[in-house]
Amino acid sequence: MRRRFGALLLLMFMLNIIASGCLQSPTTQELKLPSGNYPPIYINEKSQNMCPPGKVPVTFRYQPEENVTSVSLRGSFNDWGELPMKNENGTWVRTVCLNPGRYEYKFFVDGEWIKDMSAVDPTADAYVDDGFGGKNAVKIVKGEQGLIIEHDPKNPAYLSIADNRTVIRFKVQPNQIQSAFLVASNGEYKMERQLWWGSGEVWRVEIQEVSPIEYYFKLTTNNGEVLVLNTSKNPFFTFDGINRFPQVEWVSKGIGYQIFPDRFNNGDPSNDALALQTDEFWFNELINERPILSNWSDPISPLHCCHQYFGGDIKGILEKLDYLQELGVTVIYLNPIFLAGSAHGYDVYDHYRLDPQFGSEEDLKILIEEAHKRGIRIIFDFVPNHSGIGHWAFLDVASRGKKSPYWNWYFVQRWPFKLGDGKAYLGWWGLGSLPKLNTANPEVKEYLIGAALHWLDFGFDGIRIDAPQELINAEEFFSELRKAIKEKHPDAYIVGEIWELSPRWVQGNMFDSLMNYALGRDILLAYARGDWNGERTLELLGRYYASYGENVIAMGFNLVSSHDTSRVLTDLGGGNLGDTPKPEAIQRLKLLSTLLYTLPGMPVTFQGDERGLLGDKEHFDSHRYPIQWDTVNEDVLNHYKSLADLRKSVPALTSSKIKFYTSKEGVLAFFRGHDDEVLVIANNVPKDTSIPLPPGKWKQIWPEGEKIFEKEITVPGLEVLVLVKT
Structure with a gap:
């Protein structure tokens, strides 16, 4: 009797899971098109002009005055990446399929940019300042927009495996779709409108299994129902069930912290003077200056950026591991620690040798081991250019x-x-x-890739790559580097220093993530300063999240300030080094950091920002001034500790999914979690603003409290609220 009763309970439990959508049947059947009069849209079938529907063929030509060996086309239509041009009887040619719109571009000839495009391309529609003393060319592409659906299963932005789920999305112009379904060989799934901006929106569905499927989309548009197919010959899209771009899962649950070693903490004064022995000034035959060694609290000099040393080292980091653990840090990013000629370390003398000013390899081994004991991983800075x-x-x-x-x-x-x-x-x-x-030289390539593997073998957990865009053979080099790393260390994290929105680097063949200044500085910092309202900010976030696969979003290296920028509190109007931050700047810092900790990906804090430190990059890089450990804004520090507790206690905040809710005046709101179970609402203006709530009851968990809200909520000025569906 007990066995029967237990079996009945198990059956009821499984039926409830299936009914709730938490478990989906893996049953696969032959996919067929439905009967009925459904107009088809073939989104990957080229017409007579060799472009998909809605796109226009645009031909670019360059005729040099002298012989050249290579020409590529680079522009705003391909994130300024490289499109090789073909030499046809002395004229270099490339045809590109583009949506109607306005585009800037340049030719890249024999490894150098054309400075002034007006001198070489008379076919352009206009010319504009490129920001570097030259001119970009402008092309205006005309054409009918119509209903344009964008979907490519090979692009992670449209199909990815995130949080061990299959995520499928498509892009379309705004307000043309009433409903959408993914019709697949293992079932039919209702899709949801996930993101939107002025010229587009993204529809999304997730399947909780990862297996081979065929599929198409069935849409209800403002003009009726249509089917979105691949081509007339092969109408179904296919996914073979193989995850070729695995998510490094420990990143999405992580909290990052960047350390600039010379300025973090001095744990061993005996090695301080070693920094002077190999400084660049001793080698540079055009400079008469000499490096200086300063005490920890000495004032900034004109050499502060690069040749004023303060003695920070590995033992100093080791002394602060407990502090970092209390801060909730799980990932440390170290600026260069290899033998070099400056305080920043990007002028490496030996990629295989630790700089003795930081300690010994034994010190480094102990640091990594002690960090791992505390659940903290460490990634190192790699300089291949x-x-x-x-x-x-x-x-x-x-x-x-x-x-x-x-x-x-x-x-x-x-x-x-x-x-x-x-x-x-x-x-x-x-x-x-x-x-x-x-880096095209095989010996150089072997030397550099060998160095990266050497330090990963040593015990590091990942690698941050400096200036990847500058390499002469970037895609080739980083594809080989990734292959070598992932074969030996499949769980290693690879981050590229790319500042702008640029999806081409994270397609599964180069990096896992970019340093997301495009999110932190270009969008969140501007919002926290009050430069943009909620609607404008949500639109920019829409473009950002539509550009990357959800697996990439989950692995995001999300930062606002670093060794290359002013401190975030200074950027928010808090003042410069030595000033007392203004209260409103502190409040805006809290708003910005809360957003960073509640968005998908890993929030990364530059050393000292959590203590309310100030520093302006334009003042001899004062943002790199040593942390004065006897100085702290306790309110800010406790805020960062509480944010870490919030992320750890609410699993939805470390999931890969984000979905927009609404915006109004200074307010923006978005859902987190696979069931939209968390609602984050921010307000960047000083006045309170009321917005309607989604159906149901919502409990406030940030700031701390047990308030329950229904129908409407008033969002305090310069505040972020985090609500959980009850």
């Missing part, structure tokens, strides 16, 4: 010229030369202190 002038290979080139076996490791334009002469060889942004590496 350039080295320092004190690098052993570059010194050999400078000494022996073409007799050096490393001559082809660099781009030398004139020899002999003086070290530091940026006109004699290519350097990062023309700087003579940062000679550019020839």
Whole structure:
């Protein structure tokens, strides 16, 4: 009797799960098109003009005055990425399918940008300032928009595996779709409108299993029902069930913290002077200055950015691991720690050698082990585009010229030369202190990829890549780097320093994530300052989240300030180093950080921001000033600790899914969680604003409280509320 009763309970439990949509049957059957008069839209079938419906073929031509070996087309239509052009009898040609609109572009010839496009392309519709003293060309593409559906199963923005679910999406112009269904070989699924902005919206569905399927979309538009198919010959989209771009799952649940080692904490004064011995100034033959070693609280000098050392080291980080654990940190990102010629470390002398100013390899091993004991992973900074002038290979080139076996490791334009002469060889942004590496050289590639693997083998958990756009063979190099890393360390995290919205880097062949300044600074910081209202901000967020796969969103390296920017509190009007922050700036910092901690991906804090520190980049990089550990804004510190507790206690906040709710005046609101079980509401203006609530009862959990709301809620000024569906 007990067995029967238990079996009955189990059956009822399973039926309830299936009815609630939490468990879906894996049954697969032959997919057929429905009977009836459904007009089809073939979104991947090219017409006679070789472009999909709604897109226009646009041909770009470049006729050089002298012989060139390579030309590529780069513009706003491809995130300024590389589209190789073809040489047809001396004229370089490329045809691109574009939606109607306005686009800026340039030609990239033999590794260099055309400075003034008006001098080489008379077919352009206009020319505009490129921001660097030159001119971009402008192309105006005309055509009928019609109903345009965008979906490509090979692009993670449209199909990805996130949180072990199959997520399928399509893009369409706004307000043309009333309802949408995904019709698949394993069932039919109702889709939801997830994101929107001025010129588009995204519809989404998730399937809780990952398995091979065929599918198409059935839409109800303002003009009736239509079917969205692949092509007339192969009408169904297909997914083979293989996850070729796995999500690094520990990232989405993480809380990141960036450490600039020389300025974090000095745990071993005995190694401080070692920083002076290898400084770039001793090598640079065009400079008479000398580096300086300062006490921890000494004032900033004009050398503060790069050649004023304060003695921070690995033992100093080790001393603060308990502090970081209390802050909720689970991932540390270290600025360069390898032998280099500056305080920032991006002029590496040896990619395989730890800089002795930071300690020994044994110290580093202990740091990694102790961090892992506390559940903290560590990623290191990797610099493949350039080295320092004190690098052993570059010194050999400078000494022996073409007799050096490393001559082809660099781009030398004139020899002999003086070290530091940026006109004699290519350097990062023309700087003579940062000679550019020839990453197309197999020896250089082997050296660099070997270094990355060496430190991952040593115990690091991931890698942040500096200036990836600058490499002459970026896609080739980073594809090989990813393959090598993931074969040995499949759970390693790979982050690229890309500042702008640029999906091409996160398609599964290069990086897991980008440093998301495009989210943190371009959108959230502007909103927190009050530059934009809620509606405008939600639109920008819509474009952002529509551009990336949900697996990528979940792995987001989300930051606002870093070693390359002013401190966030300064950006919010809090003042400069040494000032007392204004109360409104503190409140705006709380608003911004709460948003960062409640959006998908990993929030990353630059050292000291959690203590309310100030610093302006324009003042000798004062944002990098050493943390004065006896100075802290306890209110700000406790706020960050509470945010960590919030993320850990509410699983929906570490899920991959976001869905928009509404915006009004300074208010924006969005759902988190796969069942939209959490509602986050922010208000960036000082006055209170009321908005309607979704159906049901909602309990406030942030700020702390047990208030229950229905139908409507008043959002206090400069505040973020987090509500949970009850």
